[in-house]
Amino acid sequence: MKSNTARSRAYKIFSIIVLIILAILFLFPLYWIITGAFKPAQDIYNPEPVWLPTEWVTKNFDNLFNKRSAPLYSIFGLSGPTAPAAFRWLINTVFMSVTAMILTCATAAMAGYALAKKRFMGRAILFSLIVCAMALPKQVILIPLLKEMSALKLYDSLWAVIFPTVGWPFGVFLMKQFSESIPGEILEATRIDGASEAKTFITVVLPMVKPGIGALAIFTFINAWNDYFMQLVMLPSGENYTMPLGIASLQAETSIDMGLLMAGAALASVPIIIVFLIFQKYFTQGITMGAVKG
Amino acid sequence: MAKQAQSKMSRVLQRRENVAGYLFMLPSLIFFLGFVIIPMFICIITSLTNTNMHDPGMFGSFIGLKNFSDLAKDQVFLKGLANTFIIVIVSVPTVCAFSLWVSSAIYKLKGPVLSAFRCIFYLPVVTGSVAVTVVWKWMYDNYNGILNSVLKSTGIVEKGINWLGDPKTALWCIILILFTTSVGQPIVLYVSALGNVDQTLVEAAQVDGATDLQVFWKIKWAQMMPTTLYILVITTINSFQCFALIQLLTQGGPNHATDTVMYYIYYTAFKLTEQSGHFGYANAMGVVLAIFIGALSALQFKLAKEK
Numbered sequence: 398m399k400s401n402t403a404r405s406r407a408y409k410i411f412s413i414i415v416l417i418i419l420a421i422l423f424l425f426p427l428y429w430i431i432t433g434a435f436k437p438a439q440d441i442y443n444p445e446p447v448w449l450p451t452e453w454v455t456k457n458f459d460n461l462f463n464k465r466s467a468p469l470y471s472i473f474g475l476s477g478p479t480a481p482a483a484f485r486w487l488i489n490t491v492f493m494s495v496t497a498m499i500l501t502c503a504t505a506a507m508a509g510y511a512l513a514k515k516r517f518m519g520r521a522i523l524f525s526l527i528v529c530a531m532a533l534p535k536q537v538i539l540i541p542l543l544k545e546m547s548a549l550k551l552y553d554s555l556w557a558v559i560f561p562t563v564g565w566p567f568g569v570f571l572m573k574q575f576s577e578s579i580p581g582e583i584l585e586a587t588r589i590d591g592a593s594e595a596k597t598f599i600t601v602v603l604p605m606v607k608p609g610i611g612a613l614a615i616f617t618f619i620n621a622w623n624d625y626f627m628q629l630v631m632l633p634s635g636e637n638y639t640m641p642l643g644i645a646s647l648q649a650e651t652s653i654d655m656g657l658l659m660a661g662a663a664l665a666s667v668p669i670i671i672v673f674l675i676f677q678k679y680f681t682q683g684i685t686m687g688a689v690k691g
Numbered sequence: 692m693a694k695q696a697q698s699k700m701s702r703v704l705q706r707r708e709n710v711a712g713y714l715f716m717l718p719s720l721i722f723f724l725g726f727v728i729i730p731m732f733i734c735i736i737t738s739l740t741n742t743n744m745h746d747p748g749m750f751g752s753f754i755g756l757k758n759f760s761d762l763a764k765d766q767v768f769l770k771g772l773a774n775t776f777i778i779v780i781v782s783v784p785t786v787c788a789f790s791l792w793v794s795s796a797i798y799k800l801k802g803p804v805l806s807a808f809r810c811i812f813y814l815p816v817v818t819g820s821v822a823v824t825v826v827w828k829w830m831y832d833n834y835n836g837i838l839n840s841v842l843k844s845t846g847i848v849e850k851g852i853n854w855l856g857d858p859k860t861a862l863w864c865i866i867l868i869l870f871t872t873s874v875g876q877p878i879v880l881y882v883s884a885l886g887n888v889d890q891t892l893v894e895a896a897q898v899d900g901a902t903d904l905q906v907f908w909k910i911k912w913a914q915m916m917p918t919t920l921y922i923l924v925i926t927t928i929n930s931f932q933c934f935a936l937i938q939l940l941t942q943g944g945p946n947h948a949t950d951t952v953m954y955y956i957y958y959t960a961f962k963l964t965e966q967s968g969h970f971g972y973a974n975a976m977g978v979v980l981a982i983f984i985g986a987l988s989a990l991q992f993k994l995a996k997e998k
Contacts, residue, residue, distance in 0.1 A: 420811045504718040510715060540734070542726065561722075625934075642821075658829070666818040669817055677810055
């Protein structure tokens with residue numbers, strides 16, 4: 398018995414050590430992006446490992462911002478003042494992710510409520526269609542989507558990325574899981590009080606599924622931000638570039654200037670990581686809810 | 692009389708439910724049908740045609756199953772398919788085992804420590820495939836990559852290894868990056884599943900003298916089966932779709948050593964080749980890929996059910 402507890406203690410210490418090593422390895426690429434962004438050229442091309450910049454410089458960011466310029470925004474034919482292209486990429490990415498997030502949350506909250514609480518005809522068929530679609534590889538439909546988008550004259554606009562993101566059924570599925578927990582009696586009571594469907598939804602349903610909306614919002618935001626393949630297929634011209642596309646295009650042009658690329662990678666990833674860290678509680682809840690209760 | 696009134700009443704109620712249900716579904720359905728279901732049908736239909744990217748119309752002329760029979764003879768596609776299967780076969784079990792081990796090591800830790808570990812393992816997903824790929828490209832670099840400089844300065848190797856340029860190592864380099872970006876979600880899921888394991892069963896088994904290992908396999912593993920199944924399915928889908936890494940790191944090279952089906956679909960549809968812009972052909976590959984993923988998911992479901 399005694400040797401048994403000693404062994405389990407030794408195993409515990411061993412596993413903590415392994416975990417810490419793994420954590421360092423998993424953090425390393427991010428560390429390398431951030432320090433790399435501030436390294437001077439002699440550190441970057443040094444064949445010996447340079448663990449910390451010998452001198453913290455902003456030259457890489459200067460290069461990134463001075464390399465290309467673009468109008469800061471262009472909506473309805475109006476163009477903003479000329480600014481570094483990286484800012485435009487950032488604005489495009491934020492616009493795209495936020496719009497996709499709002500549309501997804503609004504449509505999915507309504508649909509999830511209907512699927513969970515409304516006994517309409519065809520509900521079961523619709524729900525199984527949604528579950529099947531979720532199991533399909535999203536990227537397989539990208540090439541046909543391109544044809545459809547060019548027929549709709551949406552190709553090469555941010556909407557071509559936003560609409561398919563909104564259509565992806567995961568959000569509806571997640572919101573249905575959250576809506577299941579709304580007690581039927583409360584809905585019944587509001588109906589007897591004579592509240593309209595819309596009023597019931599806004600005043601009773603929405604407050605109760607708030608955690609679900611939080612989870613879906615952060616999930617959609619991060620996915621839209623990082624969906625490189627979709628952006629690559631849908632946004633061929635430079636003015637609609639997003640952060641990931643911009644970095645990828647820099648990479649294709651100057652695959653040698655690693656400092657510049659790290660500055661770009663830092664600019665693309667640090668904002669989204671901060672958003673993730675702030676909302677990570679919702680995020681964890683959303684991932685779990687979407688999986689287990691299915 | 693009363694009965695009639697009642698059935699009329701319920702019919703009215705049912706109609707109200709129908710109207711309300713569909714009104715609530717409508718916005719979501721527009722996007723779902725328009726940008727998921729319709730492209731799916733376009734994919735299937737065009738895979739039977741010779742549609743070209745440069746054609747103005749949606750559908751070219753019908754050529755039956757010719758695209759599929761061409762695929763069976765296409766060496767590059769077969770190589771890509773083989774690579775895709777290697778990626779799936781290696782990464783799915785390792786991702787599952789790794790995340791199960793990490794989760795069982797961290798799920799009893801204190802709240803903030805647990806959160807910290809969970810976040811760290813999730814970070815590569817959040818960082819985004821492009822940023823992750825760019826930094827790995829530098830780390831793998833032949834001349835000034837950190838991997839080679841560490842190996843050289845510790846004297847393990849004399850000359851730097853051309854990680855991405857050598858057909859023997861390139862695919863494994865990609866699998867490693869894919870691995871780091873795949874374990875985040877399974878760890879979150881396993882941690883929560885382990886927390887939900889019925890403690891009374893665990894205690895009862897311990898009273899009966901079961902060892903930790905027995906408790907783990909006989910009780911926890913059995914109860915986590917639905918989670919494991921979900922993880923297997925999502926990891927399989929993710930591995931099949933491995934694209935950004937390949938497009939940014941190796942573009943399928945060297946000598947097709949890292950070609951995957953997903954990359955070849957993109958290549959066929961966009962890059963200048965003999966098959967340039969051959970949309971129908973690319974979609975035929977998409978259909979084949981979807982069939983494989985569907986079949987594998989079904990198989991995993993069946994195996995999990997039997998257990």
